[in-house]
Amino acid sequence: MDWNKFCEVFADCELLGNKILIKSRLHDVIEFVTDNYPYDMLKEIIAIHNQDGLVELVYHLYSTIDEENLLISILVKDRAESIVDIFESAQADENEIYDLFGIKFIGNDKLKRLYMPENWEGHPLRKDYVQDDTRLCWNDDNDS
Amino acid sequence: MTITTLKLNLGPQHPSTHGVLRLILELDGEKILSCEPDIGYLHRGMEKMAEQMSYIQYLPTVDRVDYLAGFFYSELLCRIVEQAQCVELPDKVRVIRVMLLELNRMASHILWIGMFLMDLGATSPFFYTFREREMILRYFEKISGQRMMYNYFVFGGVRRDIDYLEDVEEILSILPSKLDDYEKLIEENPIFRRRVVNKGILEKETALNYAITGVNLRASGVDFDYREQDYLYKGFDIGKVILKEKDSMARYRARVLEIKESMKIVRQALDYLKKSSPLEQKLINPINLKLPEGDYYADIEAPRGIASCFVRSTGEKEPYRLKWRTGSYYSVNLLRKLLVGEYLNDAIAIAGSLDIILPEVDK
Amino acid sequence: MNYLYFLYIEFLQKYNIPKLFGDITYYFIPFCIIAAALLVVVLALVLVERKLLGFFTQRKGPNRVGWWGLLQTLADAFKLLCKENITPDKADRFLFNLAPILVFVPMFAALGIIPYSSEFTFVNTSTNVILYLILAAFPVLSIFLAGWASNNKYSLFGAARSIAQILSYELPMTFVILSSVLLASSMNLTGITLAQTSKFWFSGWFIFPNILGFIILFICILAELNRCPFDLPEAESELICGYNTEYSGMRFAIFYLSEYAMLFANSMFMAILFLGGYLSPFGKYMFSSSFLIYFEQAFWLFLKASILVFIMIWIRATLPRLASFDLLKFSWVYLLPLSILNLFIAVIIKFTGGG
Numbered sequence: 001m002d003w004n005k006f007c008e009v010f011a012d013c014e015l016l017g018n019k020i021l022i023k024s025r026l027h028d029v030i031e032f033v034t035d036n037y038p039y040d041m042l043k044e045i046i047a048i049h050n051q052d053g054l055v056e057l058v059y060h061l062y063s064t065i066d067e068e069n070l071l072i073s074i075l076v077k078d079r080a081e082s083i084v085d086i087f088e089s090a091q092a093d094e095n096e097i098y099d100l101f102g103i104k105f106i107g108n109d110k111l112k113r114l115y116m117p118e119n120w121e122g123h124p125l126r127k128d129y130v131q132d133d134t135r136l137c138w139n140d141d142n143d144s
Numbered sequence: 145m146t147i148t149t150l151k152l153n154l155g156p157q158h159p160s161t162h163g164v165l166r167l168i169l170e171l172d173g174e175k176i177l178s179c180e181p182d183i184g185y186l187h188r189g190m191e192k193m194a195e196q197m198s199y200i201q202y203l204p205t206v207d208r209v210d211y212l213a214g215f216f217y218s219e220l221l222c223r224i225v226e227q228a229q230c231v232e233l234p235d236k237v238r239v240i241r242v243m244l245l246e247l248n249r250m251a252s253h254i255l256w257i258g259m260f261l262m263d264l265g266a267t268s269p270f271f272y273t274f275r276e277r278e279m280i281l282r283y284f285e286k287i288s289g290q291r292m293m294y295n296y297f298v299f300g301g302v303r304r305d306i307d308y309l310e311d312v313e314e315i316l317s318i319l320p321s322k323l324d325d326y327e328k329l330i331e332e333n334p335i336f337r338r339r340v341v342n343k344g345i346l347e348k349e350t351a352l353n354y355a356i357t358g359v360n361l362r363a364s365g366v367d368f369d370y371r372e373q374d375y376l377y378k379g380f381d382i383g384k385v386i387l388k389e390k391d392s393m394a395r396y397r398a399r400v401l402e403i404k405e406s407m408k409i410v411r412q413a414l415d416y417l418k419k420s421s422p423l424e425q426k427l428i429n430p431i432n433l434k435l436p437e438g439d440y441y442a443d444i445e446a447p448r449g450i451a452s453c454f455v456r457s458t459g460e461k462e463p464y465r466l467k468w469r470t471g472s473y474y475s476v477n478l479l480r481k482l483l484v485g486e487y488l489n490d491a492i493a494i495a496g497s498l499d500i501i502l503p504e505v506d507k
Numbered sequence: 508m509n510y511l512y513f514l515y516i517e518f519l520q521k522y523n524i525p526k527l528f529g530d531i532t533y534y535f536i537p538f539c540i541i542a543a544a545l546l547v548v549v550l551a552l553v554l555v556e557r558k559l560l561g562f563f564t565q566r567k568g569p570n571r572v573g574w575w576g577l578l579q580t581l582a583d584a585f586k587l588l589c590k591e592n593i594t595p596d597k598a599d600r601f602l603f604n605l606a607p608i609l610v611f612v613p614m615f616a617a618l619g620i621i622p623y624s625s626e627f628t629f630v631n632t633s634t635n636v637i638l639y640l641i642l643a644a645f646p647v648l649s650i651f652l653a654g655w656a657s658n659n660k661y662s663l664f665g666a667a668r669s670i671a672q673i674l675s676y677e678l679p680m681t682f683v684i685l686s687s688v689l690l691a692s693s694m695n696l697t698g699i700t701l702a703q704t705s706k707f708w709f710s711g712w713f714i715f716p717n718i719l720g721f722i723i724l725f726i727c728i729l730a731e732l733n734r735c736p737f738d739l740p741e742a743e744s745e746l747i748c749g750y751n752t753e754y755s756g757m758r759f760a761i762f763y764l765s766e767y768a769m770l771f772a773n774s775m776f777m778a779i780l781f782l783g784g785y786l787s788p789f790g791k792y793m794f795s796s797s798f799l800i801y802f803e804q805a806f807w808l809f810l811k812a813s814i815l816v817f818i819m820i821w822i823r824a825t826l827p828r829l830a831s832f833d834l835l836k837f838s839w840v841y842l843l844p845l846s847i848l849n850l851f852i853a854v855i856i857k858f859t860g861g862g
Contacts, residue, residue: 040352044469046454058454064352064361064368089355092477100191115187115506124192125465152660159747174664174831265735265742265828271564329825335736339830488664489831492745 005036019071026074027081027107030059034086038063039070042087047097049126050075055101059083082108100125147172152488156185160263160492163502167479167495169488176491179483181476186506194466199225199299200430202466207293209468210504212255215241215248216446217468218297219376220453223442225299228435228457229428236420237301238376243312243413244284244296245376245444246406250319251280252447253359253399253406256499260396261330263496264339269330276322283311299433301425312414316407323400331396340392344482344494347390354481355474358449359402360498363387363394370445380409392497399499434461448472448499472504537629541618549767553580556767556820563824587763590756595658598753602656606649607754607761613645614765617772622697624785624804635696636688639776640681643731646769647673650740650750653762657753665749668831669740672730675838676737680727682846683720686853687713687780696776700784709788714781716856720849721781723842725815728773730838732766735823739831770819771812778811 003015010029014021022029033039039061046058057080059072074080082105083090094105099114102123113120122129154167164185170177190209194202199221206221207214219241226233233241258273281291286308288296296303330336346356351364361368362385369384371377383405387394435457443452449471456465475498482498483491512533519529554569554576561568569576594603620635620642622628632638647669654666688694690713691702705711714721730737733749741749751762778784785804787793792800829837 041355041357043355043450044452044467046465046467048456048465051458064366067368067373087355088350088353088481089474089477091480092355092474113184115184115189124189125195150660160745261827265738266826267560268564268824271566275565333826335829335833336827338833339827487831489739489742489745489828 006032018069019073021073023074026057026059026072027083027086029072030061030083030086033061033070033072037070038065039068040064042083042089042093043069045090045093045097047101047103047125049101049128051127053077053128055103055126057097057103076103078102079104079106081106084108099123102126149177156182160496162259162496162500165476165500165502165505167483169483169491171488174488176483176486176488179479179491181479183476183502183505186502188503188507190468190507191466194463196462198430198461199433199435199463202463203298203430204293204295207295208503209470209507210446210448210451210472210501211292212252212501213248213447214292214294215244215297216444216451217453218295219245220442220444220451222297222299223444224440224453224455225428225433225435227442228438228440228455229299231300231426231428233301233376234423234425236417236423237425238378239413239416239420240302240306240423241297242376242380243306243410243417244287244294246409246413247280247283247312247315249447250403250406250410251277251284253403254280256399256447257326257330257396260493260496260499261336263492264336266330266336269326272322272326272329276319279311279315279318283308283315286311299428299430301427302423305423306417309414309417312410316411316414319407320404323403326400337393339490339493340396340497341389342391342393343490344392344486344497345390346478346482350478350481354478356449356471356478357474358445358447358471359385359398360395360449360471360475363398364390370443370450374444376444377409380412383408392494395497395499432461434459435463446471448501448504449474468507470504470507472498472500472502473507475500476505537619538615541615541629545615545618545764545768548771549764550580550584552767552771552816553583553763555816559817559820560824563821584760587760588757592756592758593753595753597658599656599658602652603753604758606653606656607758609649609652610646610765611761613642614768614772617642618768620696621772621775622700622779622784623808624801625697626801627805628697631695631697634694636684636694636699639696640684643769643773643776644673644677646765653754654750657750659753661746661748662750662752665740665742665746665752668746669733669750672733672737672739672834675835676727676730676842679723679838679842679846680731682843682850683724683727684780686717686720686846686850689850689853689857690717692857696779696784700779700786703783703786706790708790709783709786712781712783712786717781717849717853719845720853721777723846723849724777724780725818726842728777729819729822730834732770732773732819734770734819736826736829737834738828739834742828770816774812774815774819775808777815778808782811784808784811 009032010022010025012023041062041064043060043062046060048056050056054075054077057074057076061070061072080103082094084094084107091110094108095111095114097103098105098111099116100123105111116124150171152169152171154169156164156166166182166185168180168182193205203218203221206217209217254273254277258270261269284294285291287306288294346360346364348364348366351361351366365386365388367384367386369382371382385398385401385405387398437457437459440455441452443450451471452469454467455463458464478498479495482494486494515533515536516526516529558568569579572578572582594600617639619629620638650669651666654662687699691699693699693702703711703713733740751759754762785808787803787807792803794800794803
């Protein structure tokens with residue numbers, strides 16, 4: 001695929017094979033890619049909490065027409081742009097990432113805790129999550 | 145006049161949500177105005193668990209991601225490790241895996257037929273399908289010792305050589321006539337047709353936008369079967385099932401046809417295995433297994449859509465991050481759109497036709 | 508009926524009990540008989556249904572309690588008796604408790620007006636048919652009460668569906684019954700039965716001139732009984748259990764019991780209207796003594812009803828549930844015109860002397 005057009009528009013991105021590392025303007029990048037390239041499916045969003053404290057979001061785009069993968073990767077702190085208006089399936093992924101990594105997706109107002117209780121503090125898949133949490137032990141000492 | 149709407153909690157304890165799915169429905173009479181799926185009642189923390197276990201410790205647990213198609217998920221994890229260790233599978237291992245995967249797909253689809261008919265209010269097909277599925281599960285039990293959580297695939301191969309091939313032969317000889325019986329009992333039934341034809345139409349664009357994969361996508365007319373690109377299926381003749389109708393009936397038909405196609409693949413594998421020499425494989429030593437630093441990714445065409453596994457390794461014994469992608473998770477998200485405007489009793493049928501399995505959703 | 512009365516008075520006189528006592532207490536006897544028979548019939552029916560469903564779905568059905576699972580329903584009933592009667596907090600207590608009673612009473616009364624044999628009709632009025640129709644439609648009231656009073660949304664849906672269903676199926680049913688009444692020129696169930704007598708075996712049964720009517724009635728009764736494929740009010744996969752979701756223990760048992768009793772009563776009603784009721788299919792009875800003939804007649808009626816029940820169970824094992832719109836459409840668009848057509852046919856048969 002011809003990525004020159006893409007690199008002209010988004011100058012600060014880095015192309016590594018089928019992976020694009022971007023620093024900002026996530027929504028614009030994905031909109032541009034879906035408009036100009038035959039990627040029609042957002043397969044999933046993978047979130048990884050890096051050791052340096054930033055969360056890496058990998059948007060896994062897929063084209064059912066020519067069966068190609070494209071990964072768009074961005075490092076975020078605790079906020080990211082939502083792409084629900086481009087791919088409805090992002091609703092599911094963003095919700096999960098909000099629950100497990102604590103990333104707020106701006107523009108997605110349906111975010112809620114999925115797996116964890118509504119009032120749960122902390123996000124389990126972050127590396128700074130306290131593992132031996134006393135809240136997980138249902139004994140009388142923790143009732144207070 | 146003000147319209148009063150009714151909020152109905154469908155689930156988590158409800159006979160037809162196939163587990164513990166909770167749908168918060170807003171109803172006007174019996175018409176659904178909005179649907180908000182709420183999941184997480186079956187969350188087992190599969191991804192968090194992986195970060196504290198070595199690969200071989202994690203391997204037996206992955207069957208539980210989807211208890212109806214356990215082989216697919218062990219295959220994914222094995223594939224990740226094999227990919228990282230650059231192991232080429234011997235042909236026989238490959239064929240064994242394909243045969244078991246396809247048998248598992250058949251078992252899963254057969255069960256779905258029963259569940260779907262149960263949702264529609266017909267109780268008998270449920271028992272018939274269990275009878276057929278039982279044959280396949282018996283075979284799995286014979287070779288792996290387990291009916292659902294097989295733990296049969298290991299890194300670099302399979303746990304032991306395949307055996308009891310005559311059982312597979314029997315399954316292949318009995319099943320077609322049973323499928324014909326279903327056709328007579330179910331497909332030609334006018335009540336059934338009224339409830340599924342032109343109900344729950346899933347347009348191609350919507351399906352792609354909601355990242356629906358697998359049979360549901362192919363029933364909407366998208367030509368996309370991951371098995372074609374899969375190295376495991378190299379040399380196999382795979383018949384794709386692509387239907388144009390987009391409705392619940394198409395999803396039903398697609399699954400029935402896919403069972404037939406799977407039978408053909410199993411037949412090919414069986415013919416190979418009958419003539420093959422005893423198994424020779426080089427297993428990866430799982431003790432102190434450390435994957436080289438980097439990202440690993442594997443896909444597979446599971447019965448409920450594309451399943452994939454992502455692993456980031458930092459060179460430790462445990463994966464740094466492991467993520468599952470499961471088909472049902474996105475199907476649940478689709479309910480938000482697909483159920484709106486339908487009537488309650490159609491909604492159950494439509495939700496049933498998507499084949500949602502909750503352990504897969506909640507992971 | 509008089510036969511039973513005389514037997515009773517005679518029995519009392521043997522012990523020098525005044526006739527007045529007999530006159531008063533006599534009316535309790537039929538109800539005792541019905542209650543006893545009902546219990547046996549329902550227990551047997553539940554077992555038979557489970558056995559048959561097991562047979563249709565290649566299972567064994569209940570086979571642990573007693574020989575051939577004979578005591579299974581008894582054990583279930585006992586279990587239900589021992590269970591707690593839970594009334595939901597926000598339920599309307601009075602109506603919630605009233606509903607099971609209201610479903611039970613009309614069912615009892617309906618069984619009282621069925622002519623079991625030429626002498627055993629406990630309540631014999633000249634317009635039995637209408638009385639039966641009213642009593643058979645009565646349970647819908649209690650279903651509605653149960654659904655409303657439970658304060659449960661699923662129950663409410665079940666109740667609403669049930670009302671819509673019975674309203675739309677009552678009409679074709681009435682038209683069909685009217686055709687039978689017309690052919691027999693009688694509104695009395697015994698009269699209708701006797702009008703089907705003929706010289707040659709079962710040629711006089713109304714099913715032969717009126718097969719269309721029989722089929723319509725059968726469908727309507729399936730709908731009236733909320734049985735598959737018309738089981739929308741208690742659609743398990745949609746509404747959990749419909750109107751009796753919140754009921755437990757004995758109150759649930761009463762709903763369950765009355766459902767099966769109604770199933771049998773309606774089958775007998777159908778047998779009377781179209782299959783010659785208690786008449787023997789061979790044109791003559793096997794026994795000659797009058798006392799035994801009564802039993803034989805009751806046997807024929809039960810056999811005919813049982814066959815109908817068997818077909819209903821068979822249908823349940825085969826068909827999926829109708830969609831809610833099709834349910835109403837089916838009645839108003841197909842059944843109602845057909846039943847009116849059927850009535851015309853009956854009129855023509857009647858006045859050309861065919862029936």
